[in-house]
Amino acid sequence: MRGLKDGFRRFMVGRYGTDELNRSLSVLILVFVVLHLLVRSKVFFWLEVICLVLVYVRMFSRDTGKRFRENQAYLHYRFCVGEWTGRSRRRLKEHRTYKIFRCPHCRQKLRIPRGHGKIQVHCRSCGHDFMGRS
Ligand SMILES: [Zn+2]
Numbered sequence: 001m002r003g004l005k006d007g008f009r010r011f012m013v014g015r016y017g018t019d020e021l022n023r024s025l026s027v028l029i030l031v032f033v034v035l036h037l038l039v040r041s042k043v044f045f046w047l048e049v050i051c052l053v054l055v056y057v058r059m060f061s062r063d064t065g066k067r068f069r070e071n072q073a074y075l076h077y078r079f080c081v082g083e084w085t086g087r088s089r090r091r092l093k094e095h096r097t098y099k100i101f102r103c104p105h106c107r108q109k110l111r112i113p114r115g116h117g118k119i120q121v122h123c124r125s126c127g128h129d130f131m132g133r134s
Pocket of ligand 1: 103104105106107108123124125126127128
């Protein structure tokens with residue numbers, strides 16, 4: 001058992017190993033396995049195979065620089081998607097509690113709590129007052 005472990009360790013020297021992209025691909029494989037079981041489509045089977053091959057090729061690759069750049073690109077993409085969905089969720093929540101006005105004088109956005117009926121809105125940016133329904 002120890003010899004097998006040492007052999008694997010020697011095999012992995014200079015190879016990339018695993019990273020966040022491989023972990024996400026592994027989760028994707030599990031999703032495809034479940035979909036394959038539910039839908040019984042060959043498409044999901046081939047998607048599983050492609051992802052599995054990708055995971056192993058990346059893991060045993062000796063071109064660590066290229067694998068690192070792929071992982072960085074993936075992390076950047078994931079961060080951007082997370083930021084975009086978080087921003088959308090925040091905007092939706094804000095839309096329920098606040099009404100956004102735009103000052104007719106200077107085009108400044110003004111956030112007013114909803115539920116106060118017709119009110120006079122004061123722009124702090126230019127001092128212009130106008131009427132609005134909150
Ligand atoms: Zn203004």
